[in-house]
Amino acid sequence: MAGRLLARVITGGEPRWAPLHDRRRLNPWREAPALVRFQSEVARHLVGDWTGVPSIPDDQDLGRGEGTMVRFRGHRVAVCREREGGPHTAGARCAHLGCPVHFNDAEESWDCPCHGSRFAPDGTVLQGPATRPLEPLDIPPPDR
Ligand code: FES
Numbered sequence: 001m002a003g004r005l006l007a008r009v010i011t012g013g014e015p016r017w018a019p020l021h022d023r024r025r026l027n028p029w030r031e032a033p034a035l036v037r038f039q040s041e042v043a044r045h046l047v048g049d050w051t052g053v054p055s056i057p058d059d060q061d062l063g064r065g066e067g068t069m070v071r072f073r074g075h076r077v078a079v080c081r082e083r084e085g086g087p088h089t090a091g092a093r094c095a096h097l098g099c100p101v102h103f104n105d106a107e108e109s110w111d112c113p114c115h116g117s118r119f120a121p122d123g124t125v126l127q128g129p130a131t132r133p134l135e136p137l138d139i140p141p142p143d144r
Contacts, residue, residue, distance in 0.1 A: 068104025
């Protein structure tokens with residue numbers, strides 16, 4: 001599209017759709033409140049994700065195909081139990097830039113909301129941009 005637009009501008013014509021690509025179509029002052037609102041929401045989620053992590057209660061029962069993030073001995077731990085397989089624990093910090101991962105019940109994966117990395121229940125990388133697995137933690141998973 002950019003090539004076609006540039007060719008038309010150079011040859012003297014301007015296509016109907018040219019205004020869609022005009023860099024002046026965005027008004028920073030008009031867009032600023034929405035941008036600030038959006039970024040505040042992102043910051044609120046990020047802080048909330050890290051501060052609202054519960055400790056492991058003694059009677060925590062994690063069903064098959066479920067996962068959650070908990071605090072354990074000062075670590076934020078991603079804990080899950082596969083539908084067909086064992087329980088797993090790993091660091092809850094994404095190996096890309098450190099955002100907290102969330103368990104995706106439908107896919108049985110740990111998903112990072114920041115840039116879209118996905119990890120298997122055991123923390124291995126399914127999809128980048130992360131290239132390393134979730135931090136392995138030497139914490140025994142719940143035995144059930
Ligand atoms: Fe998780 Fe970037 S921080 S994908």
